[in-house]
Amino acid sequence: MKVTELAKSLGTTADTVRYYTRLGLLKPAKSVNGYKSYSNKEVSRLKFILSARNLGFAVADIKQILNESEDGKSACPLVRSLIKERLEETEKQFQAMLALRGKMSSALSQWEEMEDKAPTANMVCHLIENFEQIKKA
Amino acid sequence: MKVTELAKSLGTTADTVRYYTRLGLLKPAKSVNGYKSYSNKEVSRLKFILSARNLGFAVADIKQILNESEDGKSACPLVRSLIKERLEETEKQFQAMLALRGKMSSALSQWEEMEDKAPTANMVCHLIENFEQIKKA
DNA sequence: GCTTGACCTGTGTCTTAGGCACAGGTCTAA
DNA sequence: TTAGACCTGTGCCTAAGACACAGGTCAAGC
Numbered sequence: 001m002k003v004t005e006l007a008k009s010l011g012t013t014a015d016t017v018r019y020y021t022r023l024g025l026l027k028p029a030k031s032v033n034g035y036k037s038y039s040n041k042e043v044s045r046l047k048f049i050l051s052a053r054n055l056g057f058a059v060a061d062i063k064q065i066l067n068e069s070e071d072g073k074s075a076c077p078l079v080r081s082l083i084k085e086r087l088e089e090t091e092k093q094f095q096a097m098l099a100l101r102g103k104m105s106s107a108l109s110q111w112e113e114m115e116d117k118a119p120t121a122n123m124v125c126h127l128i129e130n131f132e133q134i135k136k137a
Numbered sequence: 138m139k140v141t142e143l144a145k146s147l148g149t150t151a152d153t154v155r156y157y158t159r160l161g162l163l164k165p166a167k168s169v170n171g172y173k174s175y176s177n178k179e180v181s182r183l184k185f186i187l188s189a190r191n192l193g194f195a196v197a198d199i200k201q202i203l204n205e206s207e208d209g210k211s212a213c214p215l216v217r218s219l220i221k222e223r224l225e226e227t228e229k230q231f232q233a234m235l236a237l238r239g240k241m242s243s244a245l246s247q248w249e250e251m252e253d254k255a256p257t258a259n260m261v262c263h264l265i266e267n268f269e270q271i272k273k274a
Numbered sequence: 275g276c277t278t279g280a281c282c283t284g285t286g287t288c289t290t291a292g293g294c295a296c297a298g299g300t301c302t303a304a
Numbered sequence: 305t306t307a308g309a310c311c312t313g314t315g316c317c318t319a320a321g322a323c324a325c326a327g328g329t330c331a332a333g334c
Contacts, residue, residue: 004311018313019292033300035312041258048261055265056241059291069256076253079262083248087241094234101231104193104224111220116213119206121178124185125216128192141282155284156321170329172283196320276334283328289321299312304305 001038002031010046017046025049025063056086107131138175139168147183154183162186162200193223244268 007014020026021036026045028036038046045066052062061082068075110131117126140158144151157163158173163182165173175183182203189199198219205212247268254263 002311003313013292014311015292015294033312035300044259045261048266051268052265053291054240055244055268056237065262069261072255074253074255075262076248076251076264079264080245080248083241083245087238087245090234090238090241094231094238097227097231097234100193101224101227103191104220104227107192108217108220108224111213111217114213116211118209118211122181124182124206125202125212127213127216128189128194129185131188131192139282140284150321151282152322153320170283172329190320278331278333280331281329283326285326286324288323290318292318294315294317296314296316297312299310301310302308304307 001043002035003038006038006043006046009043010050012046012050020046020049020059023059023063025059025066055083056090057082058086061086103133106134110134138180139172140175143175143180143183146180147187149183149187157183157186157196160196160200162196162203192220193227194219195223198223240270243271247271 001009003014003017007017017026017038021028026038026042026049028038028042031037048066049059049062052065053059057065065075065078065082068078107127111127114127117123119125123129138146140151140154144154154163154175158165163175163179163186165175165179168174185203186196186199189202190196194202202212202215202219205215244264248264251264254260256262260266
């Protein structure tokens with residue numbers, strides 16, 4: 001199987017496959033013409049990688065997991081601990097986005113009824129510089 | 138004012154100030170010793186930049202805004218249109234994170250009561266490979 | 275004047291997870 | 305054999321700074 005073939009069969013891009021290959025997550029054999037040749041084992045490996053990415057694991061996490069399982073060990077404990085970390089991160093980012101979203105949409109509606117002003121020596125745009133966040137009671 | 142001085146006075150890092158300077162958002166004079174010297178005008182510029190960043194504008198947006206206002210034009214229309222774009226993006230990312238968060242926490246709780254398994258030829262980690270998303274009714 | 279040490283500087287490299295460009299190779303049809 | 309379509313690997317690019325590092329600056333002490 002060639003790069004594009006593999007990628008399409010799992011609904012991803014050739015660049016993604018190449019990327020994972022560069023990182024050593026996939027280890028294709030070298031074909032006669034210098035092209036990389038992916039076996040069925042690589043297909044299931046890629047399938048695993050894509051599932052894990054989809055669940056929020058970082059590529060570096062997946063590398064760890066694959067290493068662990070290549071040593072014949074169960075990767076389950078590692079998987080549980082990693083997802084706990086990632087979930088915490090996601091939660092933080094989520095809260096940050098929530099706050100940002102609120103700020104932005106509050107700014108947007110506030111600005112709709114404010115007039116334009118030309119810049120001055122110490123003011124670039126009064127909309128931004130005078131933005132006041134409406135506190136939730 | 139030197140880099141670190143400026144940075145601290147506005148609660149940011151020297152690296153951030155250097156970054157904006159590299160991009161041309163700040164234009165310090167060159168001090169005798171080769172150090173960059175920031176005037177009061179730069180202080181208010183940086184203050185503006187930080188406010189805008191805080192509101193979700195990209196650095197490239199801010200560059201545009203500053204250019205506009207340097208030509209003496211009012212940046213307000215541009216500001217309104219840019220934040221609309223950014224808010225839409227933020228909304229998309231927000232929804233994506235919401236979904237991801239749900240998936241992750243569902244996985245986490247599901248996995249807590251599942252046993253460890255050793256890897257096989259076509260299975261790296263059954264937790265991930267057999268993860269089933271619980272559909273919301 | 276000289277030295278020590280603390281702090282500061284600019285420059286260059288690194289980060290994520292691939293996307294994109296490009297020069298060249300391969301393969302099929304004519 | 306040649307044209308054209310498609311494919312390949314390699315290398316550079318992204319956002320917004322963080323970090324490392326070799327060297328410069330400055331005040332205190334001798």
